[in-house]
Structures are given as structure tokens and as C-alpha cells.
């Protein structure tokens with residue numbers, strides 16, 4: 017007998033209400049590995065990942081490993097990522113695989129199976145997706161996520177300044193606004209209580225952009241992943257101001273700012289960031 021999985025949105029809402037809004041980003045940049053005294057190889061990745069996951073347990077709502085920084089080590093790096101995702105599952109820590117995948121529908125199914133399939137070695141609780149080929153092209157991932165109780169995060173307004181030229185195009189009928197509207201429609205139809213399972217990436221550095229473009233981030237209650245806090249300059253006060261009214265939807269990732277004081281400083285950085293975001 018098959019059991020209906022608990023939707024990702026419900027699991028995430030529970031994690032945020034228990035642990036707060038922080039998501040521990042795990043970005044094993046070569047420079048950080050070096051600063052930590054670790055080799056730039058699979059063993060270095062393994063030790064870096066283990067310290068960040070350990071610090072996240074019981075202190076943060078989720079982890080977000082950056083896939084490219086594992087992928088650059090080929091199959092050995094991906095094997096470390098598989099181990100990390102498995103350890104997170106065992107520890108009960110939600111995972112966001114930051115893979116930023118997106119393809120035409122027929123081959124999107126392959127990416128969906130890789131990150132969201134029940135039997136995939138790389139399965140995560142959720143994965144980041146790029147909607148440049150159209151939100152409709154992402155359907156295989158949205159559908160598989162729903163079947164397996166997993167989630168996705170669709171890039172909406174990204175944290176980097178270069179994104180604006182494409183995402184703001186169209187003004188009141190902006191490209192980003194269309195992505196947000198498609199996500200809202202999916203969540204309304206497939207469940208948006210307490211949160212939808214299809215989230216949006218909206219950078220913490222984007223200021224009033226959503227408001228200026230007439231975008232309603234509350235529509236369909238998408239979880240909102242807000243990179244840009246910490247190393248990219250956004251503060252907790254910026255987040256509170258720009259996400260007022262939708263704060264319960266927000267998951268705040270931070271990567272470099274949690275790792276910059278070396279392995280012995282990670283727990284303190286995580287505790288301080290979690291407290292900063294709870295204030």
C-alpha cells in the first residue's frame with residue numbers, strides 16, 4: 017500500500033517554525049578549503065561538508081549544498097554530495113540541492129529523476145530550477161516533486177545585479193512577474209497551506225524590485241529562498257523590510273559568511289545568524 021507523502025511545503029513550514037529562517041549554505045569554494053587547511057579534493061569536500069552539516073543540525077531549518085562546487089571534482093565530488101544528502105536525511109535536516117537545472121520538458125524529466133526521484137542516489141528534499149525555458153518546461157520536476165513529497169525553487173528575482181536585464185524586462189508585465197504568476201497558479205491548484213511546495217528564489221539584495229514590478233510574493237504562498245544575506249551585503253533589517261507581510265514564507269541561505277572564520281568558528285556564526293534572523 018503506498019503512503020501519501022507529506023508535502024514539502026508542510027515539512028518546510030514545520031522546520032522554519034522549529035528552527036527559524038536560517039538555511040546553512042554549503043559552498044566548498046577552493047579558496048575556503050585552502051583557508052580551512054583542507055585539500056581541494058574529495059576528502060576536503062567531505063570534511064568541509066561534515067562541519068557545516070553538524071553546525072546546521074538543530075540550529076537551522078535546512079542546508080543548501082552548491083552542486084557546482086562538488087561537480088568540479090567529477091564523480092568523486094558527486095559521491096561526497098550523495099553522502100552529505102544521505103547524512104542530512106538521517107539527521108532529519110531538510111536539503112536544498114542548489115543545482116539550478118532547467119531544460120525542455122522531455123529531458124527535464126531526467127534532471128527531475130536525478131534530484132527528486134525516490135530511488136535516486138542524489139535525491140534531495142528540494143532542488144533549485146531555472147525557468148529560462150519556461151515554467152511549463154519544468155513540469156516533470158514539479159509533478160515528480162509532488163508525487164515524492166519533495167519541492168523545487170524556481171529562480172524569480174536573483175540576487176546578482178546582472179539578472180535585472182532579463183528578469184525586469186517588460187516592466188509591469190515583467191519576465192519575473194510571469195514566473196511568479198505561474199508558480200502561484202501551481203501552488204493554488206496543488207496546495208498552498210501552510211506553504212506551497214513550489215518555491216521562488218528572490219534575492220535578499222533585490223530591495224523593492226518585487227513591489228516596483230507589481231509582483232505579489234504572497235500569491236499561492238510560495239516558500240521564498242532569499243540568497244544575498246551576509247557575504248553579498250544584505251542584512252536581517254533589509255530582509256524584514258523587503259519581505260514584510262510574507263516573512264513566514266522566507267528561508268534565508270548564507271554560505272561564505274558562515275564559513276569565513278574557519279571550521280572552529282562555524283557553530284558560532286550559525287548561532288549568531290540564526291539569532292539575527294529571529295530578532
Ligand SMILES: O=C(O)c1cc(=O)[nH]c(=O)n1[C@@H]1O[C@H](COP(=O)(O)O)[C@@H](O)[C@H]1O
Pocket residue numbers: 041043082114144173174175176217219243244245246247248269270271272273
Ligand atoms: O539559487 C541560489 O541559491 C542562488 C540564487 C541567487 O539568486 N543568488 C545566489 O547567490 N544563489 C546561491 O546562494 C549562495 C550564496 O552564497 P553566499 O553569498 O556565500 O551566501 C550561492 O550558493 C549562490 O549560488
